[in-house]
Amino acid sequence: VGERHLKEAQTLIDTYLESRDHLEPLPREELLARAREGLVTVIDVRPPDEYAAGHVPGAINLPLQELEKRLDELPRDREVVAYCRGPHCVLAFDAVERLREHGFRARRLQDGFPEWRSEGLATE
Template sequence: MRGESKRRFKDQLYEQLARVGKALASPHRLELLDLLAQSARTVEELVAESGLPLATVSQHLQILRAAHLVEGRRQGRHQRYRLASGEVVRLWLALRRVGEAHLAELGQLVSTWLPERQRLPALSIEAALERLQGGRALLLDVRPRDEYLSAHLPGARSLPVSELEGRLSELPRDYEIIAYCRGPYCLFADEAVALLQAHGFRAWRLEVGVPEWRERGLPVVQERSSSPWQL
């Protein structure tokens, strides 16, 4: 390949890769990716979760779709979206880790907005597995039930945080409870652990969610595995 042809090749190569970077260059689109990493969702469900207007969500999804980061199909009257592959999940997790490693502002945000987190005991994957293997710990998925059905940790029980206070009597008092949600920046597990502790339970917050668990090569359960629209 001649020098001029090589230059054109490189220019076009990086132009294509830049499409991914441009698609990621929006805080709203990153939030949508984070939500879709939990489960496939309709546009209306993404509107409800993100608080963004319908037209804005639709526009962001089209940008993500043009970069082949998400896929969509119509189900009845609704358009349902999912991440295009597990590689997109790993891209999102890698982007977040780079931010955590190089942006001190992220740590400052957590300290400023989540000061109470310092009081909530947290477990790493290894520490959680050790407790679970000991047979005296209960794993609690406190996300919305649709996300649990999409994929959850083996042995986890679904109890959305919105229902937790009214169903405390269903939980065994002689077990430690490990609550997890969507990942390190989700607050459902924080709320669950604080509530459980206030009612005398021994409770922990798992530091990660399903995407991070799966990234480690650990198994997950998909109760909707028959659907090609669950990653």
């Protein structure tokens, strides 16, 4: 019974997120390469306490609820990559949609900070 319900829940999550995945998720390897070349601005849309506990190097903490008030802090000549708590975290999806509505080139990181950390990648 539990397995069936878990599968149903996973199907619902996948269906919801797939409908929003026209946002072209960016794999972490590609983010690392683009960041090294200075081609992207990375934003962490998690709350400040989560950001303070660890984040992707160079990421700007821009919680979703502050995003539209702080758009002037983001460069318009570079792609903006948003991330949050994981591949199913809607904060990054919402951030990318809002950024695009305001004319930014934006994508979301395919994974989130927990996956970044578990891969042993550098953190601040």
